[in-house]
Amino acid sequence: MFNYEQLFFLGTMNIFKNIQLGFKRTRDALSFQIKNFFKTDSINHIFFEKLEEQLLISDFGVHTTKIIIDYLIQQNKSGILKNEDNLYDHLRYIMLSILNKHDHLIQNKSIINNNKLYIILVIGVNGVGKTTTIGKLAYFYKNLGKSVALSAADTFRAAAVDQLNFFGNKISIPVISQSFGSDPASVVFNSINFAQSNKIEILIIDTSGRLHNKKNLMEELKKIVRVIKKKNFSEPDEILLILDACNGQNSFQQTKIFNQSVKLTGIVLTKLDGTAKGGVIFSILNEFPIPIKYIGSGETVNDLIVFNSRKFIKGILKKNNI
Ligand SMILES: Nc1nc2c(ncn2[C@@H]2O[C@H](COP(=O)(O)OP(=O)(O)O)[C@@H](O)[C@H]2O)c(=O)[nH]1
Ligand SMILES: [Mg+2]
The missing domain is CATH 3.40.50.300 (P-loop containing nucleotide triphosphate hydrolases)
Incomplete structure (x- = not known):
């Protein structure tokens, strides 16, 4: 841990730190796993189980994990999830729709x-x-x-x-x-x-x-x-x-x-x-x-x-x- 003095100066040196570094570990945990699933699996029930487990480990919570997995399973049934790119697009879409929910409450x-x-x-x-x-x-x-x-x-x-x-x-x-x-x-x-x-x-x-x-x-x-x-x-x-x-x-x-x-x-x-x-x-x-x-x-x-x-x-x- 730093003392306040060190923190202040480190802070002023660190102006360009970007958003991605901020949650590197969450990102690494999720993206690494998703990539790994694709190495060995196609998009089937085993894949969804693994993704579900990873979302739970990353603390998405049972309810939110279910929303995400149910959505992807539905898309898969409709034949939309053909490859890794499709999967990323749809994961982004469903996650964003949860995060966007209260954007209108932020006063501009x-x-x-x-x-x-x-x-x-x-x-x-x-x-x-x-x-x-x-x-x-x-x-x-x-x-x-x-x-x-x-x-x-x-x-x-x-x-x-x-x-x-x-x-x-x-x-x-x-x-x-x-x-x-x-x-x-x-x-x-x-x-x-x-x-x-x-x-x-x-x-x-x-x-x-x-x-x-x-x-x-x-x-x-x-x-x-x-x-x-x-x-x-x-x-x-x-x-x-x-x-x-x-x-x-x-x-x-x-x-x-x-x-x-x-x-x-x-x-x-x-x-x-x-x-x-x-x-x-x-x-x-x-x-x-x-x-x-x-x-x-x-x-x-x-x-x-x-x-x-x-x-x-x-x-x-x-x-x-x-
Ligand atoms: N890594 C990291 N440490 C933080 C962050 N915010 C606060 N801390 C550390 O968490 C500890 C508790 O912070 P403090 O502001 O005293 O918490 P308070 O009791 O809620 O006022 C301190 O050691 C802070 O330096 C953060 O965003 N990242
Ligand atoms: Mg305090």
């Missing part, structure tokens, strides 16, 4: 509404990458010329404030914090005050992720949302749920629990660089009307990819990239 409008503070609330369980993602988002928006401030409402871990302060110092943006153990809603209240009186355009709020005390955590989040509504006269503009791709199907359960308490506007899937289980994206999008907005593909501030379903599919199903 400019996020800045002249006089109004844009608030991004970042939530998720411990260790999934919330604070790191906030550093990346702040860097991303700052590079777009926006004025950004960070709110350290994870008052449960002293290190969380240090981590945010580190990012804040490095990219010269203010971090609003209070002492360890303070009421997170009060940190948010002060942060909004600060942002409104200093003409900040975007406020990004970090939160605690302890799930062992689920009920309190959810009440705390609801209280934060109430404070935002009262002080900024509307719901948070974004409530981003951070999910660790390495958690596989657990991410599915986390999405369900958080979505019951607050209205999620988007998901950020982190650590896709470190897992072959990126398929969980498909089962989440298939089940919840929540778009994936960003992908985390590493520990540095540049390792944030704006999610694009078409590019994502191209990345994991590129035939000749093995």
Whole structure:
């Protein structure tokens, strides 16, 4: 693991890292296997069983795997799947139709509404990458010329404030914090005050992720949302749920629990660089009307990819990239 200092500089050196590197392992696992099937098999029930197994291993989930396999079997019965190219085309098509499902929910409008503070609330369980993602988002928006401030409402871990302060110092943006153990809603209240009186355009709020005390955590989040509504006269503009791709199907359960308490506007899937289980994206999008907005593909501030379903599919199903 790197320290923050190293991460920042690595990040700035790494500007051209592309989307494919981000989920290399998921891609390699899938494309390698598909290619292997073709070496020995024609497209028959053994082939479909092998593909099904591979999709399950890559965490596509039972339901989503069935949708994909049923579709391919149907195409095969109709005599459409004649060769490897046809198969890739149809796999791409069915996967894209799952990933595209909620694209219409992604707002294309400019996020800045002249006089109004844009608030991004970042939530998720411990260790999934919330604070790191906030550093990346702040860097991303700052590079777009926006004025950004960070709110350290994870008052449960002293290190969380240090981590945010580190990012804040490095990219010269203010971090609003209070002492360890303070009421997170009060940190948010002060942060909004600060942002409104200093003409900040975007406020990004970090939160605690302890799930062992689920009920309190959810009440705390609801209280934060109430404070935002009262002080900024509307719901948070974004409530981003951070999910660790390495958690596989657990991410599915986390999405369900958080979505019951607050209205999620988007998901950020982190650590896709470190897992072959990126398929969980498909089962989440298939089940919840929540778009994936960003992908985390590493520990540095540049390792944030704006999610694009078409590019994502191209990345994991590129035939000749093995
Ligand atoms: N490889 C990789 N590591 C990440 C990514 N995002 C976060 N991390 C690491 O995951 C660990 C936990 O991150 P942190 O932001 O502290 O999680 P939090 O508890 O949710 O705030 C840290 O070591 C991060 O460097 C990512 O996209 N890829
Ligand atoms: Mg944190």
